[in-house]
Amino acid sequence: MALRHGEPRGGGVAMNTATSVLVVDDDADLLRLLGMRLQSSGYRPITVASGEEALARLAVSRPRAVITDLRMQGMDGMALFERIHAADPSLPVIILTAHGTIPDAVAAAQNGVFGYLTKPFEAPELLALLARAVGSGSPETGKPARVRFPDIVTVSPLMNALLDEVALVGASEASVLIQGESGTGKEMLARAVHQASMRKRGPFVAINCAAIPEALLESELFGHAKGAFTGAETSRKGLFQTAQGGTVFLDEIGDMPIALQAKLLRVLQEREVRPVGASQSVPVDVRIVSATHRDLEAAIAEQQFREDLYYRLNVVNLHIPPLRERREDIGPLAQHFVDLLAKKHGRRIIGFVPDALDLLMRADWPGNIRQLMNVVEQCCALCTTVRIPAALVTRALRNKPTEILSYAEAKDHFERDYLVNLMKLTGGQVTEAARLAQRNRTEFYRLLQKHALSPALFKSLD
Numbered sequence: 001m002a003l004r005h006g007e008p009r010g011g012g013v014a015m016n017t018a019t020s021v022l023v024v025d026d027d028a029d030l031l032r033l034l035g036m037r038l039q040s041s042g043y044r045p046i047t048v049a050s051g052e053e054a055l056a057r058l059a060v061s062r063p064r065a066v067i068t069d070l071r072m073q074g075m076d077g078m079a080l081f082e083r084i085h086a087a088d089p090s091l092p093v094i095i096l097t098a099h100g101t102i103p104d105a106v107a108a109a110q111n112g113v114f115g116y117l118t119k120p121f122e123a124p125e126l127l128a129l130l131a132r133a134v135g136s137g138s139p140e141t142g143k144p145a146r147v148r149f150p151d152i153v154t155v156s157p158l159m160n161a162l163l164d165e166v167a168l169v170g171a172s173e174a175s176v177l178i179q180g181e182s183g184t185g186k187e188m189l190a191r192a193v194h195q196a197s198m199r200k201r202g203p204f205v206a207i208n209c210a211a212i213p214e215a216l217l218e219s220e221l222f223g224h225a226k227g228a229f230t231g232a233e234t235s236r237k238g239l240f241q242t243a244q245g246g247t248v249f250l251d252e253i254g255d256m257p258i259a260l261q262a263k264l265l266r267v268l269q270e271r272e273v274r275p276v277g278a279s280q281s282v283p284v285d286v287r288i289v290s291a292t293h294r295d296l297e298a299a300i301a302e303q304q305f306r307e308d309l310y311y312r313l314n315v316v317n318l319h320i321p322p323l324r325e326r327r328e329d330i331g332p333l334a335q336h337f338v339d340l341l342a343k344k345h346g347r348r349i350i351g352f353v354p355d356a357l358d359l360l361m362r363a364d365w366p367g368n369i370r371q372l373m374n375v376v377e378q379c380c381a382l383c384t385t386v387r388i389p390a391a392l393v394t395r396a397l398r399n400k401p402t403e404i405l406s407y408a409e410a411k412d413h414f415e416r417d418y419l420v421n422l423m424k425l426t427g428g429q430v431t432e433a434a435r436l437a438q439r440n441r442t443e444f445y446r447l448l449q450k451h452a453l454s455p456a457l458f459k460s461l462d
Contacts, residue, residue, distance in 0.1 A: 020061075021130065022066045023068075025069040026050060038130075050073070051076065051079060054066070055084075065114070067096065068080055070095050071098065077095050081093045081112075085112050090164045091164075092134070094130065094133060095117075115132075151191060151192070155328050159320075169196075173287060175315045176317075177253075177315075178289065178319075180291075180322070182367065182368065186293075186320060187291070189318060189320060190206070190247075191204060191249075203245070204247050205239045206249040207220060207239055207248075214260070219275075221238050222275055223235070223276070224278075241273065243286045246287070247286065250290040253296075254294030268288065297310075322368055323369055323372065331357060334352065338376060338380060345381055349383050350386050351387055358390075363397055416453075419433075419447060423458040428457070430444060430455050
């Protein structure tokens with residue numbers, strides 16, 4: 001996922017995907033029959049013949065569910081499930097098993113497999129189980145049931161998995177702690193939690209704990225009575241009372257003063273606030289979502305953050321990966337910002353020249369999405385052509401143009417991701433990808449085969 005910035009408090013279009021299901025079986029006949037059955041029932045089956053191929057496909061895009069045979073040559077279904085579950089625990093996996101391996105399937109279910117079916121099985125059994133897995137009681141409609149977040153733009157499997165977790169946690173009342181680097185979009189994710197909850201019709205009230213002086217923060221959060229301090233000529237509700245029935249988002253919670261942390265803990269325990277200078281407490285009904293870029297466990301060790309408050313806030317932890325770990329979102333985000341900012345500046349700009357987009361794709365982005373939006377805004381403000389040239393991007397990045405990563409540099413740490421990103425960028429065109437990588441086509445094909453990456457996977461992306 002990439003998170004949307006640049007509009008007043010958000011807004012925009014989400015990128016939807018069809019109800020895709022990854023089917024894994026080394027029996028070609030059964031694989032074909034399963035694919036036909038799912039397609040006739042409104043799903044979009046993606047069929048592969050091995051666990052290795054399945055992992056390669058998952059590196060390209062995330063399906064709504066996985067169906068895999070248990071016994072296969074090479075990587076078996078259980079090993080595949082363990083790899084999937086380690087990387088994406090919210091992705092439902094259904095295992096197909098013969099009678100003799102039922103105990104293995106039961107053990108798999110206990111370890112987190114969504115469900116299993118014993119061969120031979122009836123088609124309605126599979127469709128009913130799959131419908132539950134994707135959260136849709138009517139798979140024939142082909143409509144995704146996952147909660148959609150219109151303020152979020154993404155094509156990243158990592159972030160789509162995170163959005164699935166947001167949808168799950170949104171249905172609960174658990175407190176959520178969002179962690180991630182500055183500029184990754186923690187407030188947008190907090191709003192997504194609110195949108196996915198039963199409180200979505202209530203207020204969403206946000207406060208940056210680092211941006212308000214310590215002397216005023218308590219009054220902002222909990223309110224104050226008339227005459228509580230100099231200048232308090234009237235009583236005033238705090239953000240907790242303002243958010244009644246909704247969600248309070250405490251951004252940069254790691255910077256909250258230690259004395260105020262104790263008062264916040266009491267609010268969470270007693271579900272009531274006492275305004276500054278008041279003699280009575282006021283009941284509040286709010287959900288707490290907090291966020292920080294700090295390492296709170298380290299802050300606890302340094303006695304800068306209360307351990308008991310940490311456990312109250314960190315019931316569910318959501319981590320937003322930095323932009324450099326989801327580079328497939330750079331292009332869609334940059335184009336989105338161009339569309340917004342060209343209109344803002346009254347410019348007729350429709351996108352980037354290829355070299356300019358290459359620079360964006362290769363930048364480090366220490367400031368994440370916020371930095372990307374700022375770079376695009378500067379380019380739009382200075383651009384005099386319909387497409388933004390590479391020189392403007394270089395200037396906005398305040399850095400020399402970065403050379404294309406050589407194969408030697410990418411090999412040890414980024415080879416697989418490098419190949420995936422190139423193939424996504426070129427839409428599966430091997431000749432163009434090989435040219436960008438400065439490799440001949442034969443060698444590039446060998447690299448793709450080494451990582452079980454088929455060009456067809458990228459040509460079929462929505």
